[in-house]
Amino acid sequence: MSDSNPGPENSRRFVEQTIVSGQAWLLSSPAGTAVCESEQFEDTDVILFFSTLTDARQVQAKLFPDHKPEKIALFDLLFRWLPGMAKDGVLVGPNWTVDLIGQEMEPADLSEELADKLTPKQEADFTARLQPNKRPR
16 A cells, blocks of 8 residues: 555544444345455455445445445444454454545544544443343342
């Protein structure tokens, strides 16, 4: 990828728009989630995430016609998808272009960027959801 790579700007836009909307998008099919090969690491997959349905549909139409955009809640992205991807050694591709140009990120790095931008309400809601259920005695 060259210095004119839109990846860092697209990643920044992904974080901003995902925080505002409270959701992200990926491409899925009965066979699984759409992945691409990493350009940086051999034998490593990259799962593409998008901040808007429009971005997801553009990539889906051109490159993954058998897939459909699937909405992922921000909570699920932060506390289910990204930790699972880190465990599996899979990278994140936020807002890649239809030419599959974008930034490859470690899931923990994207998680940190998203967590740093959470609103106070999102933080409170997520903290409450992560607390163990307290049952009356």
